[in-house]
Amino acid sequence: MSPLCSGNGFISSLYFTFFSRDFYYEHRAILMAQRAYKKNRGVHGNSSALLRRNIHRLEKGLIMRPRRDVFALDYLLETVLVYKDVFSNKGFSQCELAWAESVFEKYFSVVNRSHPDIAYAYKVYVQITPNNHEPIKEKIPYLQANKAKHTVSYNQLMDLCLARRSNRWFLNKPIEDEKVTQAVAAALQAPSACNRQPYEFYKIESQPLLSQLVKLPGGTAGFAENIPCLMAVVGDLSYYPEARDRHVIYIDGSLASMQFMLALETLDLASCPINWPELHTLDKRVSKLLGLPEYKRVVMFIAVGYPDDSGHIAYSEKKLPEDVIKRL
Ligand SMILES: Cc1cc2nc3c(=O)[nH]c(=O)nc-3n(C[C@H](O)[C@H](O)[C@H](O)COP(=O)(O)O)c2cc1C
Numbered sequence: 309m310s311p312l313c314s315g316n317g318f319i320s321s322l323y324f325t326f327f328s329r330d331f332y333y334e335h336r337a338i339l340m341a342q343r344a345y346k347k348n349r350g351v352h353g354n355s356s357a358l359l360r361r362n363i364h365r366l367e368k369g370l371i372m373r374p375r376r377d378v379f380a381l382d383y384l385l386e387t388v389l390v391y392k393d394v395f396s397n398k399g400f401s402q403c404e405l406a407w408a409e410s411v412f413e414k415y416f417s418v419v420n421r422s423h424p425d426i427a428y429a430y431k432v433y434v435q436i437t438p439n440n441h442e443p444i445k446e447k448i449p450y451l452q453a454n455k456a457k458h459t460v461s462y463n464q465l466m467d468l469c470l471a472r473r474s475n476r477w478f479l480n481k482p483i484e485d486e487k488v489t490q491a492v493a494a495a496l497q498a499p500s501a502c503n504r505q506p507y508e509f510y511k512i513e514s515q516p517l518l519s520q521l522v523k524l525p526g527g528t529a530g531f532a533e534n535i536p537c538l539m540a541v542v543g544d545l546s547y548y549p550e551a552r553d554r555h556v557i558y559i560d561g562s563l564a565s566m567q568f569m570l571a572l573e574t575l576d577l578a579s580c581p582i583n584w585p586e587l588h589t590l591d592k593r594v595s596k597l598l599g600l601p602e603y604k605r606v607v608m609f610i611a612v613g614y615p616d617d618s619g620h621i622a623y624s625e626k627k628l629p630e631d632v633i634k635r636l
Contacts (some may be wrong), residue, residue, distance in 0.1 A: 309323070309327060310323060310327075310328070313327075313482065323551065324394070329588060330368070330586065330588075331500050331584075332588050333586075333588030333591045333592070334554075334572070334586060334588075335604070336602060337545055337602045337603050338523055338545060338551050338554050338603075340546075340601070340602045340603045341544075341545035341546040341547075341548065341579070341602075341603035342546075342548075342549060342550075342551070344546035344603055345546045345547070345548065345549045346359075346549070348392060348546070348571045349390065350547075350549070351390070351393065351397075351464065352544060352546065352547065352601065353392060353399075354397075354399050354400050354603075355400075355404055355505075356390055356393075356394050356400075356404070357504045357506065357546075357547035357548070358386070358387075358390045359390045359391060359394060359404065359408055360404065360502065360504050360505070361502040361503070361504055362383050362390070362545065363386035363387065363407060363408045363411050363412075363453050364502045364503040365380065365383060366380055366384075366387065366411050366415050366456065366509045367411055367448070367449055367521040369415075369478070370411070370414060370415065370418070370448070370449050371449045372481055374511075375418065376633075377418070377419055377420040378419060378423050378426065379419070380415070380427070381423075384422060384425065384426065384429045385425070385429045385432070387408075388412070388432050388433045388436075388635070391405075391408050391409075391412070391431070391433070392432065392436045395436050395437075402494025406444045406445065406447060407447040407628060409437060409442065409444055410444055410445075410446050410447040410448050411447070411448055411594075412433055413448075414448040414449075416430050416433065416445075418605065423618050436514050453594060454571070456524070466575060467506065468570055468574065469570075470613050471573055472570055472573045473578075473621045473622075473624070474533040474579070474580040474621070474622065474624070475578035475579060475580055475611075475613075475615050475619070475621060476534070476611070476619065476621075476628070477531065477534060477615070477616040477618070477619020477620070478534055478535060478536050478578065478614060478615060478616055478619075479536070479613065479614040479615070479616050480536060480615025481484070481536065481539060481614045482513065482537075483511075483513065483534065483536065483537040483577065483612055483613065483615070483620055485511075487572075487577060488509075488511055488539075488573060488612075491568050491571035491572045491575060491577075492509050492568060492612070493571075494566065494567045494571035495509070495564040495567045495568035495635075496564065496570065497567060498560070498563040498564040498566070498567045499563060500563065500564070501556045501559065503561055504542045504547050504556075504560070505564075506543055506545075506547035506548075506556065506557050506560055506561075507541055507542060507543045507544065507557060507560060507561045507564060507607065508541075508542045508544070509539055509540070509541055509542075509568070510528050510536070510539065510540040510542060510598060511537065512538045512539070512540060513536065513537045515537075518535070518537075518538060518598060519532075520536055520597055521534075521597055521598075521609075522535050522538055522611075524590055524597075525582050525583060525584055525585070525590075525592055525609055526583075527582050527583045528611070530593075531611075534616075535611040535612075536612075536613045536614075537581075537611070537612045537613055538609055538610070538611055538612070538614055539568075539609065539610040539611075540594075540598060540606055540607070541561045541564070541565050541568075541607040541610065542561075542598070542600065542604050542605065542606055542607065543558065543560070543561045543604070543605050543606075543607045544557065544603065545603040545604070545605060546559060546603045552577055557605060557607060558607050561607030561608070562607065562608070565581065565607070565608060567608060568610065569581070569610065572612060577612055577613065577614060577615075578612070578613060578614070578615035579610050579611060579612050579613075580611040581590050581608050581609070581617045582608060582609035582610065582611060583608065584606040584608055584609055585606070591605075591606075591628055594606055625636075
């Protein structure tokens, strides 16, 4: 039946409406995410997806060559208003506020403030920040020449990549919170669409939750009981007002996960990414165990632990660069 329905989009949709429930949970999750986005006006706890995205857009405007003296009109007021919204929110991220303020200061100092839209946005903006406000550390675009330097050679990076292998046998030893914090700090340096970083890392190590969770993904069969710590990388679909961005949590979450796993390797810890299939029955169970609303989705699980050197690692032959590079 399913190959016959692939002829066009409409018939495919009919198939997934009447004959398959594969998208059942996901469709609802996306609509609930849009509702949550609207209700929270793009604010998520101590962070705002809308503020992050728009401040990022302002930064991109600031680095244009040549820079225009009027730009960002279509989202400027929206950005100032969301900034105003979160400014008085006591628990809001101070880093995020400082970044926003810094970029606003730069923006308003270089654009043509006699433009009526900019003049109005500026009037609203200056009423938000109190006069006795401490000057903040500048968090604005900087010269590429001043970018952080590194001492990692290609060979060193390659060594790290070769040393990171999916490890399925671990010692029965707890994982220090500090090491996870260090690895997550590296993960957070990963690129993300419009710098929104729409994910969270859940560390699961207490019983019975760990035992209940490790058995859910089919891919842990045979070694589930051996996992001392499971990380759940959870993406938040409510960072996006539009369904077209529904895959971004998986892209951003995966980029961060890769950096997380490489960082673990440098901290003497081993890991194994664990597939989380799109099965609505399993999604319900995992959401209940982790206490997630429908719009927060598991991107992947990652088993973490100190490696048991007496266990084996699958050889996992890799493709060659020439197999995957298509030169056009
Ligand atoms: C998204 C993803 C899902 C994976 N799921 C599982 C899984 O469920 N169970 C498992 O044992 N390994 C899983 N792996 C590990 C892969 O089998 C492994 O990465 C691959 O064989 C290459 O080996 P390497 O990681 O040692 O380089 C997964 C890897 C990725 C990236």
